[in-house]
Each structure stands twice: as C-alpha cells, then as structure tokens.
Amino acid sequence: MPQLATLKRAARPQRVVKERRAKSARLLHERNCSVGRTVAILSDSWAFLVLRESYFGATRFETFQLALGIPRQTLTQRLRVLTAQGLLRRVQYSERPKRSEYRLTTMGLDLYPVMMALLSFGDKWLCRSKKPPIQLVHNLCGSVCHPIVACSHCKEEVTARSVKYRDGPGAGVTPVLAGKRYRRSSDPAVLDRGRPSMVAATLKIIGDRWTFMVITEAFFGIRQFDQWQQKLGIAPNILTDRLNRLVADGIFERRKYQDLPERFEYRFTEMGKDLYGALIAMLRWGDRWLSRDEPPTILTHYGCSADFQATVICDKCRQPLHAKDMSYGLNYRPKEDGRARKPGRPAAIEAR
Ligand SMILES: [Zn+2]
Ligand SMILES: [Zn+2]
Numbered sequence: 001m002p003q004l005a006t007l008k009r010a011a012r013p014q015r016v017v018k019e020r021r022a023k024s025a026r027l028l029h030e031r032n033c034s035v036g037r038t039v040a041i042l043s044d045s046w047a048f049l050v051l052r053e054s055y056f057g058a059t060r061f062e063t064f065q066l067a068l069g070i071p072r073q074t075l076t077q078r079l080r081v082l083t084a085q086g087l088l089r090r091v092q093y094s095e096r097p098k099r100s101e102y103r104l105t106t107m108g109l110d111l112y113p114v115m116m117a118l119l120s121f122g123d124k125w126l127c128r129s130k131k132p133p134i135q136l137v138h139n140l141c142g143s144v145c146h147p148i149v150a151c152s153h154c155k156e157e158v159t160a161r162s163v164k165y166r167d168g169p170g171a172g173v174t175p176v177l178a179g180k181r182y183r184r185s186s187d188p189a190v191l192d193r194g195r196p197s198m199v200a201a202t203l204k205i206i207g208d209r210w211t212f213m214v215i216t217e218a219f220f221g222i223r224q225f226d227q228w229q230q231k232l233g234i235a236p237n238i239l240t241d242r243l244n245r246l247v248a249d250g251i252f253e254r255r256k257y258q259d260l261p262e263r264f265e266y267r268f269t270e271m272g273k274d275l276y277g278a279l280i281a282m283l284r285w286g287d288r289w290l291s292r293d294e295p296p297t298i299l300t301h302y303g304c305s306a307d308f309q310a311t312v313i314c315d316k317c318r319q320p321l322h323a324k325d326m327s328y329g330l331n332y333r334p335k336e337d338g339r340a341r342k343p344g345r346p347a348a349i350e351a352r
Pocket of ligand 1: 304306308
C-alpha cells in the first residue's frame with residue numbers, strides 16, 4: 001500500500017502541486033497581533049503558573065517547586081524560558097554555595113494587570129455562586145477592590161461597544177515557522193496545580209492559542225466560519241473544534257442566519273463580551289513589550305474620542321493596579337504542607 005501511495009503522489013499533476021504549495025505558503029502567515037504574541041507566552045500552563053507564584057512573592061527554585069509540585073526539570077526549563085523572554089531575571093544571592101533566584105523584571109511586572117483582568121473575568125463568570133478564592137486589597141486606598149479595564153485617557157471603563165479600531169504602524173502579517181502554529185498548548189489540567197485560581201480558570205477556557213485568535217477576530221467583527229478560515233488560515237477541523245468548545249463554555253452562541261442552505265454564525269454572549277477587558281489589556285502589554293511600541297492596532301474610545309491604551313485600575317480609587325500595592329485575602333484554607341501558602345508581595349522588584 002505505501003508503494004501505491006508514493007506512485008499516486010508522483011503522478012499528481014504539476015498544477016495541483018503548485019496550488020498546494022501556494023496554499024501552504026499562505027497558511028504560514030498570520031496577522032500581526034499583540035494579543036497573539038502575549039498569548040503565545042501565557043498559553044504555556046507551566047510558565048503561567050511560575051509567573052503567578054512570582055507575583056505572589058516566590059523567587060527561589062524550592063519555593064516554586066513546593067508551591068506547584070512541578071517536576072524539577074520542567075521548572076528549570078520554564079525558568080530558563082521566562083528569563084530568555086525577559087519576564088524574569090536571574091540574580092545570584094549567595095556566593096558559597098553558588099545560588100541564584102529569579103526576580104520579576106519591569107516587563108514581567110507589567111504583565112500583572114493582564115492577570116488582574118483575567119482574574120476579574122473569572123471571578124465574575126466562573127465562580128458558580130461560590131466566593132472567589134482570592135480577595136484583592138489595594139493598599140493605596142485600603143479597599144477590597146475589583147480590577148476594571150479602563151481607558152488610559154479618561155479612566156472610564158471600556159467595553160467592546162465603546163471602542164473603534166484602526167491599523168497602527170505595526171500592522172501587517174508575519175511569517176510563522178512551520179509546525180509551530182499547530183502545536184497544541186500544554187495540558188490545561190496542569191492549571192489546577194498549586195492553589196485555586198480564577199486566572200487559571202479563565203485561561204482554561206481561552207488560553208489555547210487558536211481559541212484566542214478566534215476570540216480576537218470576533219471582537220474585530222468576524223462571525224462566520226468562512227471568515228475565520230480566511231483570516232486565520234485555520235484548518236476546518238480545528239476551527240470547528242474551537243467554535244464548539246466556545247459555545248459549550250458559554251462564550252459564543254450559535255445562531256441561524258440563513259435557511260437554504262442552512263447557515264449559522266457565532267455571536268458573543270454577555271459572558272463572551274466581558275472577555276474584552278482582558279483582551280485589550282493583553283493588547284497593551286504586547287504592544288509595549290513585543291511590538292517595539294509599533295502597535296499593529298490603534299484603539300479609539302468613543303467616550304472621550306481619544307486614542308487610548310487599556311489600563312487596569314482599582315474600582316474604588318481609580319488608580320492603576322501594580323503588584324507591589326496589593327495584598328490578598330484567602331477565601332480557602334491553605335494546605336499544611338506549604339503548597340498554596342498565603343501569597344505575599346513580590347519581594348524583590350527590580351528593573352531589568
Ligand atoms: Zn476615554
Ligand atoms: Zn484603590
């Protein structure tokens with residue numbers, strides 16, 4: 001049988017081969033998008049967990065390991081990757097024996113608001129009438145706070161309806177390495193490690209890279225199967241799978257828009273619309289750190305008519321949220337063995 005297959009391939013007309021090549025060349029470009037670049041970092045479950053523990057004050061290998069029950073080799077590898085990406089910085093703290101710790105860089109700390117936006121979504125939609133596991137206290141104003149995503153210009157909360165888009169200086173497409181696109185994100189079950197977390201719960205739904213790209217395009221107005229396929233060059237079976245999941249998770253609803261032939265489109269539910277804040281928080285971070293300040297997309301706020309960036313603020317005092325200004329109340333009991341211990345503040349904060 002394999003021989004037959006080889007023969008068939010050899011006999012394929014030149015035109016077909018050329019068309020296929022052209023098609024695969026098209027597939028290997030994707031639209032420049034700061035959200036996609038940010039998600040590429042966050043969609044690795046282990047890397048995300050390591051970062052989360054850093055925001056809670058972990059800096060040393062043993063602390064990460066104890067909190068997450070992560071295999072040593074995996075931890076070593078993720079710390080190396082996060083350092084190479086510029087989110088953590090390795091600092092030697094003891095000469096003999098030679099020991100290093102990992103501190104958040106400015107770039108790493110700047111991702112904190114994205115975590116807060118994801119947390120806010122999870123608290124609102126995924127707690128199923130239970131109390132959110134973590135209560136945030138904003139030390140600047142002393143209040144229990146809820147993060148909101150606001151316009152950097154007027155400090156009002158922004159929603160998908162109150163924003164319009166245009167291409168920025170970084171717009172265009174970037175070639176993507178073959179193979180890389182289709183790699184599955186790491187096992188979502190890993191996200192349950194360590195402590196109950198609504199950020200992790202949110203990432204479980206949306207943290208897969210394709211899922212994210214589908215959601216992002218939906219915020220740019222895409223609703224139909226063919227449109228996603230065309231924009232993203234996504235394989236039909238993968239797109240079907242992601243759309244079905246997003247419907248099952250309550251992000252999209254499927255609506256018939258034509259009878260003959262029967263055709264459906266996908267629209268955001270109220271819950272889905274609420275992902276917008278997290279999305280533009282990622283957009284801002286990606287623009288700043290991964291697009292060399294040449295944003296592919298520029299946002300304008302209808303409310304104040306200004307171009308703006310997403311800023312994550314305290315709902316009580318309207319000041320931007322930073323990791324160093326937060327403390328945490330736990331609505332769950334930490335385990336005795338030190339896992340899921342009470343979070344502290346990032347101990348060592350240093351610029352890169
Ligand atoms: Zn505004
Ligand atoms: Zn506050």
